[in-house]
Amino acid sequence: MASVARLVKLGRCRNVVVVAGAGISTASGIPDFRTPGTGLYANLEQYKLPYPEAVFSIDYFSDDPLPFFSLAKALYPGHHRPNYIHYFVRMLHHKGLLLRVYTQNIDGLERLCGIPEDKLVEAHGSFRTASCHLCYTSYPAAEAQAAIMSDQVPVCSFCAATVKPDVVFFGEDLPQKYFLHAEDFPKADLLIIMGTSLQIEPFASLVNTVRSTVPRLLLNRHAVGPFQRVPLRRGDHMELGDLEVTVRRLAQMLGWSGEIEELMSTQETQRRPGSRSGRMLASPGVSGRGGSSPPPLKTGHSEEEKKEAA
Numbered sequence: 001m002a003s004v005a006r007l008v009k010l011g012r013c014r015n016v017v018v019v020a021g022a023g024i025s026t027a028s029g030i031p032d033f034r035t036p037g038t039g040l041y042a043n044l045e046q047y048k049l050p051y052p053e054a055v056f057s058i059d060y061f062s063d064d065p066l067p068f069f070s071l072a073k074a075l076y077p078g079h080h081r082p083n084y085i086h087y088f089v090r091m092l093h094h095k096g097l098l099l100r101v102y103t104q105n106i107d108g109l110e111r112l113c114g115i116p117e118d119k120l121v122e123a124h125g126s127f128r129t130a131s132c133h134l135c136y137t138s139y140p141a142a143e144a145q146a147a148i149m150s151d152q153v154p155v156c157s158f159c160a161a162t163v164k165p166d167v168v169f170f171g172e173d174l175p176q177k178y179f180l181h182a183e184d185f186p187k188a189d190l191l192i193i194m195g196t197s198l199q200i201e202p203f204a205s206l207v208n209t210v211r212s213t214v215p216r217l218l219l220n221r222h223a224v225g226p227f228q229r230v231p232l233r234r235g236d237h238m239e240l241g242d243l244e245v246t247v248r249r250l251a252q253m254l255g256w257s258g259e260i261e262e263l264m265s266t267q268e269t270q271r272r273p274g275s276r277s278g279r280m281l282a283s284p285g286v287s288g289r290g291g292s293s294p295p296p297l298k299t300g301h302s303e304e305e306k307k308e309a310a
């Protein structure tokens with residue numbers, strides 16, 4: 001990691017691509033919801049799903065949207081705040097080094113921490129927009145959220161099929177913006193991979209599309225994807241362990257610690273939960289985390305964090 005920090009300080013990395021997964025949000029208290037056993041799925045038992053991941057199957061949704069809506073009530077952004085890792089990525093942008101961040105997360109925390117739209121690819125979609133799952137006619141996201149929160153099913157004004165937030169389900173196409181990767185990855189001069197298992201395609205293969213001389217830095221709890229191979233490819237580096245701790249160390253090596261702390265405290269004080277983001281989500285009901293109070297901004301290391309994508 002030190003050698004990558006050195007390259008950045010030398011000005012050799014000006015087109016950094018970041019690939020991020022669930023592990024960057026565990027420090028914000030968000031479990032990897034695609035993994036059964038994280039608590040979120042316990043609420044779904046009443047629906048007798050054939051298998052837990054069916055909740056993200058578009059065919060199943062078409063048949064019965066209620067299990068997903070039940071889960072969505074807990075997943076809608078508003079309960080959580082970005083953490084240090086998100087602000088590290090924002091600092092990459094602030095320094096003019098970020099080409100793009102590709103996130104697999106649907107929690108919206110990259111956007112919340114201030115990474116601008118044109119730097120962000122939410123590859124698995126988000127709750128920010130909604131549309132008909134059948135004819136794709138768009139639907140006001142706030143109305144969809146209000147309906148789902150009050151246990152109603154939003155329906156398409158055009159074809160009367162069920163409306164869903166534009167979160168990408170298994171069996172659905174990725175957003176158009178994802179295809180920016182065809183330009184971005186060949187152009188990258190540093191790839192940082194954070195908090196992802198690299199098990200879900202197309203992300204798993206994507207990291208192999210940077211030029212072979214480009215350094216790749218994996219920050220994760222475990223070695224994943226091409227980083228499991230011994231010896232590592234020349235130019236590959238990995239730093240294993242608690243992601244937030246690792247990212248703090250990297251920031252220190254870069255001399256950015258003070259600036260990130262400052263940015264984070266300014267931003268997080270401005271956006272006190274309860275005023276804007278907390279309001280629509282007063283009663284998650286099914287979250288299992290109970291109550292409507294947002295978690296503290298600075299989190300410790302919960303048990304959930306330990307379940308970071310392996």
Ligand SMILES: [Zn+2]
Pocket residue numbers: 132133134135136137156157158159160161
């Ligand atoms: Zn429709």
